[in-house]
Amino acid sequence: MTQAPERLTREEKKARTRAQLVDAAAAVFARRGFAAASLDEVADEAGLTKGAVYSNFDSKEELFQAVIDERLNEPMLRLAEDLDTTGTFAERAMEGARMFVDMAQQERGLFLLALEHNIYVARHPEHAAAYSARYREQLAMVADLITEQSKKSGLSLPLPADEMAMAVEALSQGMALQRLADPDHVPDDLLGRVYALLFQLPPGS
Numbered sequence: 001m002t003q004a005p006e007r008l009t010r011e012e013k014k015a016r017t018r019a020q021l022v023d024a025a026a027a028v029f030a031r032r033g034f035a036a037a038s039l040d041e042v043a044d045e046a047g048l049t050k051g052a053v054y055s056n057f058d059s060k061e062e063l064f065q066a067v068i069d070e071r072l073n074e075p076m077l078r079l080a081e082d083l084d085t086t087g088t089f090a091e092r093a094m095e096g097a098r099m100f101v102d103m104a105q106q107e108r109g110l111f112l113l114a115l116e117h118n119i120y121v122a123r124h125p126e127h128a129a130a131y132s133a134r135y136r137e138q139l140a141m142v143a144d145l146i147t148e149q150s151k152k153s154g155l156s157l158p159l160p161a162d163e164m165a166m167a168v169e170a171l172s173q174g175m176a177l178q179r180l181a182d183p184d185h186v187p188d189d190l191l192g193r194v195y196a197l198l199f200q201l202p203p204g205s
Contacts, residue, residue, distance in 0.1 A: 017048065017055075020046045020047075020048065021052070021056055025042045033113070034060075034113060035120055038060075039053050039063070061127055061131075065134055068113070068117070071107060072111060073138060089149065089152075094189065096192075097192035101188070104176035111180070115173065117131075138169075144161075146165060176191070
């Protein structure tokens with residue numbers, strides 16, 4: 001007996017379409033870069049209409065941010081939340097650094113696209129407000145993780161957690177970029193050791 005085709009609810013259809021668009025956008029942005037890519041290309045890649053794009057995303061910037069969030073930022077935050085809590089703070093910092101560098105390597109195209117988008121926003125101040133709101137939200141999540149981990153270890157932070165989050169983000173992105181550009185001259189554990197200096201951690205802390 002032939003099985004009846006799967007019937008999806010409106011919400012399920014919308015979620016499936018959105019996932020198709022994010023997948024297609026990831027491919028198009030990686031191939032063309034943020035500035036050169038168009039929503040027409042994304043629609044063609046997904047096998048959908050441009051109207052389907054605009055029914056899910058208000059702009060190319062919003063679609064791009066969805067790609068970065070779902071493929072890079074959210075997986076990285078989930079990894080950080082799953083850090084082994086049995087080790088010392090220094091060991092957890094080292095492990096977090098390793099996970100960030102590994103993620104940047106595994107998602108090399110998306111990581112570089114995220115940096116490209118930062119430059120695009122810096123050159124186009126009209127997009128700064130939306131970018132700033134999302135960036136601050138991301139920093140707040142990193143600051144919460146830093147606060148949680150420091151409390152577990154009874155560690156006093158040398159700077160407020162939000163400022164520590166900014167420093168960690170800048171160091172992480174810069175170091176990961178250096179490693180992608182010149183992997184033979186950037187030690188695997190360098191970012192972790194810099195984290196230790198940033199948090200003023202002696203060995204074994």
